Each structure stands twice: as structure tokens, then as C-alpha cells.
């Protein structure tokens with residue numbers, strides 16, 4: 001297969017982008033630019049007109065996608081082909097939101113049946129807990145959910161329950177424990193009553209140190225309060241693909257919700273990993289979340305590349321990454337409920353595309369996954385937008401704004417929208433020296449001062465952004481939005497020819513950490529490692 005950067009289309013994109021005029025010019029010369037470069041689907045509107053691209057740019061990007069057989073690769077994922085070649089697994093988070101009448105075969109059997117069986121188990125459990133039928137060991141109903149998990153077993157449930165706070169069951173509260181730092185657990189345990197608390201322990205592998213340690217400590221806290229081992233089953237449930245280890249751990253077999261190897265951790269919120277979500281917002285809203293994602297799945301699978309929202313977003317991000325040397329991509333959520341979304345997209349994208357060898361194991365000669373970061377607007381404007389506007393790095397941005405607020409109050413939402421749109425406009429058009437100088441006309445400054453300040457006020461503009469709008473943040477639009485980013489990540493990995501679904505890079509740190517743990521707890525100081533590790537270990541030992 002032709003190496004990516006050796007392709008004629010790759011060179012054509014490089015030559016084309018180098019000669020593209022400033023976005024100001026692209027807008028000035030085409031009044032229909034928004035009409036041509038915006039797209040609606042699945043309750044979302046994507047405005048991608050504020051990008052360093054015109055029809056020719058997009059045409060070249062779509063040609064590249066065709067050359068790497070993107071459409072066939074999309075179909076291969078949905079159909080359950082073993083595309084995670086290093087773990088020999090299918091990648092089927094999309095099957096989690098499939099309808100009951102669909103068929104997806106893994107090892108010759110239709111997995112939709114077991115997906116639906118698990119969803120039924122979830123629904124029955126959610127009903128038991130939220131109806132009050134499920135009682136704690138002293139006969140009280142459950143008031144607090146403590147979700148224990150990390151990475152994809154934490155971020156999805158955490159971010160989605162946070163985003164859908166208006167939909168929470170009024171009788172339940174939810175707390176998340178991820179870090180092995182005892183503060184994370186202790187701060188939450190101080191808030192809850194063992195008699196009315198349900199622990200949901202989520203770990204696909206059932207082998208993650210942080211989650212196991214936190215669960216054991218939570219169990220001990222529960223027993224120290226006066227409960228017995230027999231009471232544990234009323235207050236601890238587990239979500240895992242490793243049912244054997246969960247049973248050995250002491251989880252009651254009836255309280256184990258299965259998940260599967262063909263669901264990656266960072267793609268698993270749609271599985272029983274989403275149990276905390278379903279408990280908080282109810283199973284009907286959880287199904288609505290799934291349905292929103294399915295709408296995006298159907299769009300991704302069927303829309304022509306030129307009208308395909310995840311494809312367009314993925315290719316434009318790749319344009320900056322590989323042809324404009326952008327090292328990062330910022331996600332700015334102009335909605336307080338979506339404040340956690342950038343952190344979720346960090347794992348989704350960076351753990352998927354933070355790779356440096358191709359599927360065949362060849363070292364890549366081009367950039368792959370960028371750094372994903374971000375936060376809520378308008379806060380970022382008072383923190384890091386200075387660098388976005390006038391810094392040296394190019395940082396493409398995604399702005400996300402619901403058109404309606406769940407909390408309409410006076411001028412708040414219109415001001416939020418004005419800030420969001422103003423930022424995208426400022427990024428695009430910037431401010432020329434002459435414009436800056438003109439703004440200082442009546443400043444009373446000397447000509448020399450005006451010239452100096454004007455030079456500091458110049459903003460180059462031509463900074464790309466996408467704006468994603470939705471009518472309102474609901475389970476359905478949130479499901480579509482998250483699926484949009486899942487598929488955007490897929491598109492980039494497919495073009496780069498990497499495996500977006502394994503994560504070998506996280507193993508070494510864990511292994512070395514386990515060795516260091518034994519050294520920290522050993523009788524004597526460590527001397528065999530590098531000088532830094534020896535010193536750090538022994539400094540810690542000296543304090544304990």
C-alpha cells in the first residue's frame with residue numbers, strides 16, 4: 001500500500017493549502033460560504049465555514065479518504081470485522097445502540113441478543129432501585145450512588161450524568177470515585193450513609209489497581225459501619241467483562257452486569273458501564289441517549305463523504321494536524337452542563353490516536369493524534385483564549401452551544417451565545433494593524449505609542465473553528481454529539497492507518513508502578529534503579 005505521504009493527493013493537499021488565501025478573503029469572495037459549508041443531522045448543526053478550506057480543499061480531502069477506502073473501513077467496523085488487529089477484536093460500541101431487530105455477528109452469533117438482555121437487566125435493576133423496591137441492609141431505600149471506576153469506566157458515566165443533570169431522578173444523588181488517592185474516596189464517603197448507599201464498581205478488566213483498591217476500601221468502610229459480609233450484596237454491584245474475577249472478588253453473581261471485549265473502555269458508556277447514568281436519568285432517557293448515538297451511526301454509515309458530519313470534522317482536523325503543524329485541538333463547550341466533555345474527548349481521542357506505528361507495525365512518518373484540551377465557555381476567554389488568538393501555535397477549535405438553556409434567566413443565554421459567536425468571528429477575521437491603529441485614534445496617545453500598541457493589538461486571524469449547535473442539550477442530542485466525536489476519531493485513525501482501538505502505551509507505566517510499589521513497601525532502600533527513581537522512592541520511604 002502506498003505510504004500516506006507518498007500519495008499524489010497528499011502532496012496536492014500540501015501545495016493547495018499553502019496557497020489558500022486568508023479566511024477573510026474566502027468569506028468576502030463567497031457570500032454563500034455558510035450555506036455551502038454547514039450541515040445538519042441528528043439534531044446537530046455543524047458550521048464548518050470558518051475553516052482554512054474551500055471546495056477544492058474539501059475535494060482533495062475527500063479524494064484522500066476515498067484512496068484509503070474510508071467507506072469500506074467504516075462498514076468493516078459496523079459489521080464486526082476484527083479491525084483491532086493487535087488484540088484480535090471487533091470494535092462494536094455501535095452494536096450497543098443497535099435496535100433489537102438488527103443482527104451483528106461475532107464468532108458466528110448475534111450479539112444484539114445479549115446486548116438487549118443486559119439492557120433488560122439494567123432496566124430491571126434501575127426500576128428496583130428508583131422505585132424503592134431495592135432496600136439496603138437496614139431496610140432503607142437507596143439515596144446515593146457511588147460509582148467507582150477510572151478511565152472509560154469513569155469518564156463516560158461522570159460526564160454524561162453531569163451533562164444531563166436536569167434529567168436526574170430527584171431521589172438520587174451520585175458521586176464518582178476514580179483516583180487511587182484516598183482523598184477521592186474519603187471525600188465522597190463523608191457525604192453518604194452506608195445504609196442508603198449503592199456502590200457501582202465498573203472495570204472492564206476487573207484488574208485495574210485503582211478501582212480494586214477503592215472498592216476494597218469502600219467495602220471495609222461499609223463493614224466497619226456495622227454491616228456484615230452478607231449485607232454486601234445489597235450495596236455493591238459490578239460491571240465487567242471478567243465475570244469470573246468479579247465473582248472471586250465477592251460480587252454476588254446476580255449483581256454482575258456483563259460487558260464484552262468488543263467494546264473498548266473509552267467507547268463503553270453505552271454498555272452497562274453506563275449503569276450510573278441509567279440510575280440517575282432513568283432507563284427511558286438512557287435509551288434516548290442510545291438512540292441519539294444510533295442516529296449518528298446511521299448517518300456516518302450511509303451519508304456520502306461530502307455530507308458526512310464525522311468525516312468532515314475528522315478530515316478538517318487532520319488538515320491542521322498534518323498540513324498546518326497544529327499540535328493540539330481545543331474543545332470549547334459553551335454550556336456549563338458540558339464542562340466535562342473536553343476531558344471525555346481527551347481519553348476518547350488521545351488514547352485512540354496517540355499512536356506512532358501503523359496497523360502493520362511500521363513507524364509513521366507523519367503526525368497522528370493531536371493533544372485534545374478545552375473547557376467551558378465563557379471561562380476559557382478569561383484564561384487561555386489569549387494564546388488561541390495571538391499565540392504562535394495554531395489551535396483549531398470546536399465551539400459547542402445549545403440554542404436553548406435549561407435555565408433561561410434574563411440576558412444570560414443571549415450573552416453566552418454572543419460570546420461564543422464573537423470568539424469564532426475573532427479567530428477567523430482577526431484584527432489588522434490599520435484596524436488596531438484606527439481604534440486608538442482618540443486614545444490621546446502619542447503617534448509613537450499608538451504605533452507600538454497597535455502592533456501589540458494585531459490579531460492574525462485565519463484561526464479555524466467549527467461551531468456545533470443543537471436546539472437543546474437532551475439525552476438524544478448528547479448521544480449524537482458523543483457518537484459524532486467517536487466517529488471523528490475513527491476517521492482520523494483510518495486515514496493515518498493506525499489502530500485506534502488498542503492502548504499498549506498504558507501498560508509499561510502500570511508494570512513499573514507495581515515494581516516501585518513493592519520497593520516502597522520493602523524493608524530496605526532501593527539502589528538498583530536509575531538515580532532519580534532510587535531517590536524518589538527513598539525520599540517517600542523516609543516519610544513513612
Ligand SMILES: O=P(O)(O)OC[C@H]1O[C@](O)(CO)[C@@H](O)[C@@H]1O
Pocket residue numbers: 150151152153202203204205206207208211265266351503506
Ligand atoms: O475498565 P478497566 O478495565 O478498569 O480499565 C479502565 C481504563 O484503563 C485503561 O485500560 C487504560 O487507561 C482504559 O482504556 C480503560 O478505560
